[in-house]
Amino acid sequence: MKQILDAISAPESTSEDFAHLALPESYRAITVHKDEVDMFEGLTTREKDPRKSLHLDEVPLPELGPGEALVAVMASAVNYNSVWTSIFEPVSTFAFLERYGKLSPLAKRHDLPYHVIGSDLAGVVLRTGAGVNAWKPGDEVVAHCLSVELESPDGHDDTMLDPEQRIWGFETNFGGMAEIALVKTNQLMPKPKHLTWEEAASPGLVNSTAYRQLVSRNGAGMKQGDNVLIWGASGGLGSYATQFALAGGANPICVVSSPQKAEICRRMGAEAIIDRNAEDYRFWKDEHTQDPREWKRFGKRIRELTGGEDVDIVFEHPGRETFGASVYVTRKGGTIVTCASTSGYMHSYDNRYLWMSLKRIVGSHFANYREAWEANRLIAKGKIHPTVSRSYSLEEAGQAAHDVHRNVHQGKVGVLCLAPREGLGVTDPELRAKHIDAINLFRGEG
Template identity: 80%
Template sequence: MQAIRDAILSGDRTQETYANIEIPASYRGATVHKDEVGMFEGLATRDKDPRKSLHIDEVPVPELAPGEALVAVMASAINYNTVWTSIFEPVSTFGFLERYGRTSEFAKRHDLPYHVVGSDLAGVILRTGPGVTKWKPGTEVVAHCLSVELEDAEGHDDTMMDPQQRIWGFETNFGGLAELAIVKANQLMPKPSHLTWEEAASPGLVNSTAYRQLISKHGAAMKLGDRVLVWGASGGLGSYATQMALAGGATPICVVSSPEKAEICRAMGAELIIDRNAEGYRFWNDEGTEQNPREWQRFGKRIRELTGGYDVDIVFEHPGRETFGASVYVARKGGTIVTCASTSGYMHEYDNRYLWMNLKRIVSSHFANYREAWEANELINRGLIHPTLSKTYTLEDVGQAALDVHRNAHQGKVGVLTLSPEPGLGVTDPAKRAGFEKAINRFCNQ
């Protein structure tokens, strides 16, 4: 492993160098254990601690299948799916691995008593499997997290519709929070040359998810001039949605939960901001059993105060149960509520009169297909959208990193160094970076 690290740090990217490096028999990765699935039974979700369930284990390097690549991972990042995996909610991910393992001989590799997690990476290709022609050892890459088989017709219009669509590192094994990772070749994308390893690793999942949800024809298809309500506008998903709205000529109305998060939104260029804690919105009673439509009305009134009397064209939804009733209410007549997650609960409730009688649409969105992920990565590469990395941990501290995200004690994205020995490495185009330095560092140490 040290030889791999040394080669990457040397700057040598020749194919021969990496093709001749010996692949170790094992590597370190962040794992959850199948025999610990019940460890948090009886605890409230908020009290489940990823530091207790995430382990750093030495695990065997799997055999490389056709169409796959083995990547030396320099950095990764935490997503909410890692939190779900680590607290075994809403279900244990070992069920995903078991079902996947039954589909083919190569898929059996994934059904193990441990799960190497993580759905982001930036690193260097070490090996490619049979049939891979586009990617070569020594190439710097990032990876998106869509794993597909594409043996069914349904996946060939939009790969997200593949019946065998899975999220790598969540519904598959050998994820990115590790020194090595296995991905399919059609997950690979070029690493932006002006970014560090940890910066390049951080956008993958959330940037692509926000792109499909907000920009793509499969999502809200945002257009110039739209007013977009963004929940959690300084968070992992919301920070990219905010940037995309601004870059695309739309007007974001940013919902945050603290003055510090409001300042981050202003630094991105947003002007219309609602601090929902400061303004005391309580959409549910204390028992969480009944919603308060008067609070929806008060929230809608506040939005119109900010927009000069207009309701929003698009609601960028991901909190789920806590906010969904309000989201349906505040969208304009004919507007769109686009949802990609339910971090506060999956059982959404809303008053259907405000939906059907006002011809609003609820659109579901889940991650992104390869084309959408590639286009989202290209926005990063061109400096139209920037990473929102706020803090970086070592692999040994991955449990604390996941806890930060679990408790919403972070801004933007939380990174994790894997093979990279320190932050700040990996920039190969400093001149390009110089033009974006301030924007890249907006979230740092927040």
């Protein structure tokens, strides 16, 4: 590993130098263990602690297949799917690995008694498999997390529709929270040159997800002037939705849960902000009954902030807790676009407000390669910025996932893998200097 890190640190290293590096037989990685899937039985979701289930293990280097790459991971990041994996909800990810392992002899590699997690990375290509032409050893890359086989015609208009579509590091093994990762090369994108390793690693999943959900024609197709309600607007996903709304000429209505989070949204440039805790919105009377009066109160507050207009788009991801309110407050003919259900995936809403007002619910899951590439291109051009609040060492990955699980973080939290410290990897200091305030906006928050 030292030789790999030395080569990455040396500006004069060539592709041939990387191609001739000896690869280690094993590497350090954050894992969950198959024999521990029942360890939290009887506990509530909140009581389940990722620090107990996530392990730092030495694992064997996987076999490299055609169309794949081994990447030295300088940094990764925590996403909510890392939390789900760590608490074995809503199902154990080993069910995904077992199913994938039945697909082919090569896919069988993924069905192991341990799961290397992580759906983000920034790093350097070490090896490429047969048939790879676009990437070579030594390339500095980030990875998006869409893993597809593309042997069915269904995925060739939109790769997200491939029957064998999976999320790398969640539904596949050998993820990014490790010193080395195995990816398909059609997951790779150029690393933004003005960002550090930890900054470059953090946007991948959430930035691409927000792009498809809001901007793409596969999502809401946001346009200039749209009022966009964004739940969790300062969080890992919502912070990118807020940036896309502002950059695209829309009007974000940012819903947050504290004055500190409201202030972050203001610093991003948002003006319409609702602190749902301070204004005490309670959309559920009890576990089984929602309160339409609270939906109406919420809608009235939105119109106060928009000059009397309802929202054109709702950027939904909390799910059960907020979905009834989201359907209600959307304007006639508007769109509720949903990509997650972090508060519960059994949604309940009054369908009269959907069908009689010609509203649409659009499901949006991650992004295809083109959408991920465009989202990364905006990062590379300094139009959209990373939202890293802090970084943890690989040894502290359990604590990082715990903080995301308890929502005590802001923006994204990074995980340093091979990078010995924060602040490394910048090769375009001029572009960085131009955007340094926006890059550092979330630093120290949480």
